[in-house]
Amino acid sequence: MNLKEIINQLNIFAQCKKFGLPLWQCPHFLFLVMGIIIIGSTLLTYAIGSRYVEDPLMVALSVLMITGILFIIAVIITRSFERLAEANRMKSEFISVVSHQLRSPLSNLKWAMELLMSGRLGKIEEKQTEYFKILKENSARMGELVSDLLIVSRIETAKLPLKKQEFALDDLINNLIKEFEPFAKASNVEIKFRPEKNLPRVLADPSQIRLVIENLLDNAVRYVKEKGEVEIGLEQKKNNFYFEIRDTGVGIPREDQKYIFQKFFRSENILRYQTQGSGLGLYISKAIVERSGGKIGFKSEERKGSTFWFTLPIK
Amino acid sequence: MKKVLFIEDESALQKTFGDILKQERYEMISALDGETGLRLAKTQKPDLILLDLILPRVNGFEVLKKLKEDKETKDIPVIVLTNLEGIGDVDKAIELGATTYLVKAQYSLEEVVQKIKQALGE
DSSP states (O other), rough: OOHHHHHHHOHHHHHHHHHTTOOOOOOOHHHHHHHHHHHHHHHHHHHHHHSSSOOOOHHHHHHHHHHHHHHHHHHHHHHHHHHHHHHHHHHHHHHHHHHHHHHHHHHHHHHHHHHTTTTTOOOOHHHHHHHHHHHHHHHHHHHHHHHHHHHHHHHHHHHOOOOEEEEEHHHHHHHHHHHHHHHHHHEEEEEEEEEEEOOOOOOEEOOOOOOOOHHHHHHHTOOOOOOEEEEEEEEEEEEEEEEEEEOOOOOOOOGGGGGSTTTTOOOOHHHOOOOOOSSOOHHHHHHHHTTTTTOOEEEEETTTEEEEEEEEEEE | OOOOEOOOOOOHHHHHHHHHHHHHOEEEEEEHHHHHHHHEHHHOOOOSOOOOOOOOSSOOHHHHHHHHHSSSTTTTTTEEEEOOOHHHHHHHHHHHTOOOEEEEEGGGHHHHHHHHHHHOOO
């Protein structure tokens, strides 16, 4: 934490404004008030004690009174934390409701478009196909964003079910690479996969692990500028699977590295030439890996590339 | 011609499926709410029911339960076609007797048509 951040933290008024809470319901401010009262009351008790030392009842009463005030403030502070937690819950709920509501019109659009594009309702001119493709790609993008938001809201409200089963991780990776082949080719990226031989099967939720690898692979291919390669490794390290994906992409600037797993975070250098993306992929990936009992991390250098890795317990 | 009953409150989807199923030579019957759906299932005797879960009047789970409780309708296969995919939704629908559970966002129109054909044994 640098000096600027510390000063920001101390600016209680700004902090309370950030949470959208009035001063008397803001924990930061209330803690300050409580601190001042504690210091004041200690001094006051000392003053009373030294003056009325022959009358202990007086001292006891004043201490009792001050404790009472502190108790009331503590109750108010607890209430304000409740309000913060409630606001957070409402936000997750809001995301969940909105993304659900967006899903219906999106599937209506998607299927109506597919019917038009299938040619079942009449032949389509080539010029029209181009525009249908634009419509389809953009509605797919919106669909993905909405799905990401739904997963985030499920992670936050602890409603993401974990359906563990045994499966071969290398098969899953090979299938994903096949799916990514056209996108990689169009981006001039070569994907290499070298798994260790005779790996045991993994016990995890395949759909969620698929999502993690999909996110990492998508990032690796997407952020390679011009031409490059993506190398995937999979091996067994003691009781864990160790997955690694190395790219020769734009890398993550040092000052952005600590924020990379935060929700909605997108690095400055990426925004310069790649504006698509929700900033949710790595946040979701981290949550899933950790829920599955593994760890996730990365090494990166700007303009040289990034290496992301994660582990999963074998059983 | 085989009959498919589509219980779904989104009229856009009713239209899309109406057109594509007609091309596939099925007769489609529309119900825009759960109550109508239940009535049509009894009177029209469809070969397959496509069922959304979020429905006005009687919700999809309730419709499914009543369909499976009724002797006249309990043998009609039901494909649930919905955007609900929370904890328990899938399990609950399968437990109540749904043949297949499809999340709208995850399937293309052609894939859904294939599932319909499969459920009709074609």
